[in-house]
Each structure stands twice: as C-alpha cells, then as structure tokens.
Amino acid sequence: QVQLVESGGGLVQAGGSLRLSCAASGRTFGRKAMGWFRQAPGKEREFVARISWSGAITVYADSVKGRFTISRDNAKNTVSLQMTSLKPEDTAVYFCNTNPPVHDYWGQGTQVTVSS
Numbered sequence: 001q002v003q004l005v006e007s008g009g010g011l012v013q014a015g016g017s018l019r020l021s022c023a024a025s026g027r028t029f030g031r032k033a034m035g036w037f038r039q040a041p042g043k044e045r046e047f048v049a050r051i052s053w054s055g056a057i058t059v060y061a062d063s064v065k066g067r068f069t070i071s072r073d074n075a076k077n078t079v080s081l082q083m084t085s086l087k088p089e090d091t092a093v094y095f096c097n098t099n100p101p102v103h104d105y106w107g108q109g110t111q112v113t114v115s116s
Helices: none
Strands: 003-007 010-013 018-025 034-039 046-051 058-060 068-073 078-083 092-098 110-115
Touching: 003 092, 018 034, 018 092, 018 110, 034 068, 034 078, 046 068, 046 078, 058 068, 078 092
Parallel strands: 010 110
Antiparallel strands: 003 018, 018 078, 034 046, 034 092, 046 058, 068 078, 092 110
C-alpha cells in the first residue's frame, strides 16, 4: 500500500512562492503519472498539475499555468510543486496522488494560505 505525505505548505503573501513536496512510503510510485490536486474551503477537489512517469510531459490547470511547475525524482520517490506568483485564490489544501487518482492514496494534504 502506498502512503503519500505532503509537506511544504504555509502562510505566504500574495506574489510569494512556496515549494510543496510529496513523498511516498510503503511502495514506490511505480511507472505512474503523478498529480497535484487542491481543495479550497467549500469547494470540490480540483486538478492542479500532472507529470508523466518519465517527467517529459507535464499538464497544468489553466489557473496555474505559467506560475506552477511540477517535477519528480523517481530515485527518491518524490514529487514536487514549485509555486510562484501566488494569489489569494490559490489558498487550499494541496494533495498529491497518482493521476488519475486512487482513492486509497489520498493523504492529509498540506495547507497553503495566501494573504492579500
């Protein structure tokens, strides 16, 4: 069973940056695409970014394109999300998972709060 643990969230002012990390334990990601997702208060969880197993292909939600960068290190079994030019509307709990996501892999997420 894979356990995914997200970290790196925090409180930041608008225009600031944060780097989120996701570490897998129990098993490796395998040859799976990975994704970042987020859930804002009162809203459904939404897709943020996706990266192929090789890292060669990335896909972003329109709302974060040009500001966020997803990357992975298969040797370390980690996935990262570099977030720049943060906006208050980026405030949410951020999760990583395979993409498409597996229900049992959802972790606790990491809170990102962007103040205006």
